[in-house]
Amino acid sequence: MTTISVPGGFMGIARTWVFPILRILLVAVVAAALIKLAFFPDRPVDASPAMPTGSIVEPTTVAALGTITNDVVVSATVAADPAVAMKSTAAGTVNKIFIAQGATVAQGDVVFDVKVPIERDPADSVDAEGKPKPAIFRYQDVxxxxxxxxxxxxxxxxxxxxIGMAAGAVAPPTFSVSGTLEPAQQYRLLDRPTEATVTITGGPAAFTCGNxxxxxxxxGSGGDASESSTAAGGAVSGSGGAGSGSGTTATCTVPSDVTVFSGLAAEMTIAGGRAENVLVVPTTAVRGAAQSGTVWIMNADGTTEERPVALGLTDGTQVQITQGVAEGDQLLEFAPGAMAPANDGCTTYPDGSMYCEAATAG
Incomplete structure (x- = not known):
């Protein structure tokens, strides 16, 4: 029998012919698949691929009935009331001092008196013998x-x-609580309350602080004693000078039966009003923050209508609409130029100013 010998056997034939042919076939299959995906998709190509297929929908809100509690919270400090100056009410010589420094006094107690000379009538200035009559005096109590x-x-x-010369001072045994109001907070207190609720940090229970x-x-006063004061029902007095409206303080008198000390931290809550069953919308839906503003009403055809509104109370999150919108009206939730949404208790107003609610002590 004759045996034919093949150089390298089967593996040589595979390396020489089989593997190269398989590689060529694999490359051809991949190329065909790519051509299919690129030029022959399974679904029709969009007629206008450059045109967006989605739509932007403005978030909206609905005007609804609700309750607004307009409480303005102010970080405050307890301080002893300032001493009251005691002034001389006459020109003359101090005659006698009745009360020593450091003593307790009541309003109206005589502290000292002033010996005031009285001028005689020239016709009554000498006696029968022609001698000058002695001086006469009156005594004025201070x-x-x-x-x-x-x-x-x-x-x-x-x-x-x-007259008017400073002669001493009386330190009253009373205390007051004072805090600084932000300019935006003053809009929420156009109707002036006459009292506030005060909570002393680490102190007694909350109490009513009057006056x-x-x-x-x-x-131009430089922050001296000359101040404009607004009582109940008044509006904040202002001026056109630089910085007007800044440095506004709210101060109330601590009741005599509440024990406090100077320097204690406190939280003052001023009730600016409460309105129940009134029309409210988010503050973000209104351009404007007090008295008047503008909203954007959504029409049935999808267009928007700019509409002026009258504003009432606000709690910083919601605002009362008193005129211009009806219950059920759909509005843009974020009106152009409206207050930005609150972030960590902070609200940005149209003028760029920001107010942040003070954190409640735990």
Whole structure:
């Protein structure tokens, strides 16, 4: 039998012919698949691939009935009421001091008196013998202007004094709570309340603090004692000078039966009003923050209509609509130029200013 010998056997034939042919076939299959995907898709190609297929929908909100509680919360501090100046009410010489410095006084107590010379009528200036008559005097009492401690007494017996001259001071035993109001908060207090609720950090339970005053330094006063004060029902007084509206403080008197100390931190809550069953919308839907504003109403055909509205109370999140919108009206939730949504208790107003609610102490 004759045996034919093949050089390299079967593996040589596979490497020489089979594997190259398989590679060529694989490349051809991949190329055909790519051509199919590129030029022969399974679905029809969009007629206008450059045109967007989605649509942008503006978020909307609905005007609905609700309740607004307009509570303005202010970080405040307890302080002793300032001493009241005691002034001489006559020109003359201090005759006698009746109360020593450091003593407790009541309003109207006589602290010292002033010996005031009385001018005689020239026709009555000499006696029958032609000698000058002796000088005559009257005595003017200087009283404590308030109750408290006579913290200072700056006169002594025999001292010459003039009308209006500072003679001492009385430190009252009363305390007040004061906090700074942000300009935007003043819009929420156009109707002035006469009291506030105060909570002392680490102190007694919340209590009513009366005689609420809201004061703003007058332009040019430099923040001195000259201030404009707004009582209940008044509006914030302002001026056209730089910085007007800044430095406005809310101050109320601590009741005598509540024990406090100077320097204590406090939280003052001023109730600016409450409205129930009124028409409300989110503040973001209104361009404007107080008294008047603008909303954008959504029409049935999808268009928007700009409409002026009258505004009432606001709590910083919702605002009352008193005129211009009906219950059930659909509005743009974010009106152009409206207040930005609150972030961590902060609200940005149309003028760029930002107000942040103080964090409640735990």
């Amino acid at each position: 009283t404590a202007p308030a109750g408290g401690i006579l913290s200072s007494l700056s006169v002594i017996s025999g001292q010459e004094v003039t 609420l005053r809201i004061t703003t330094p007058l332009a």
